[in-house]
Amino acid sequence: xxxxxxxxHQKDFAGFNIxxxxxxxxxxxENRELASQIYLELKKNGFISTRTISxxxxxxxEMFLPDRFVKGTCLSVNLKTNTVITxxxxxxxxxxxx
Numbered sequence: 001x002x003x004x005x006x007x008x009h010q011k012d013f014a015g016f017n018i019x020x021x022x023x024x025x026x027x028x029x030e031n032r033e034l035a036s037q038i039y040l041e042l043k044k045n046g047f048i049s050t051r052t053i054s055x056x057x058x059x060x061x062e063m064f065l066p067d068r069f070v071k072g073t074c075l076s077v078n079l080k081t082n083t084v085i086t087x088x089x090x091x092x093x094x095x096x097x098x
Contacts, residue, residue, distance in 0.1 A: 002027040 006025055013019070025031070042048045056065045 056070055058065055
């Protein structure tokens with residue numbers, strides 16, 4: 001599928017007389033290796049961590065709520081001032097990085 005879409009894009013570019021010295025895919029082995037290297041260095045140096053979080057859920061829509069949908073007063077007794085509730089998540093990698 002990636003190769004087919006790339007071919008379609010290149011045909012579209014050619015139709016507008018747009019050319020590239022180097023046209024490449026982010027779905028390449030080189031990109032996978034570089035992304036893995038960056039990820040592993042960040043993780044090794046403590047910039048990426050795994051943690052358990054609480055996240056608001058809408059049972060009607062059956063989905064977790066992105067922070068842009070959550071507004072109001074925080075009811076936590078630990079907070080001294082009213083604040084906007086923000087729910088954040090950390091995306092987990094979908095592939096094994098080695």
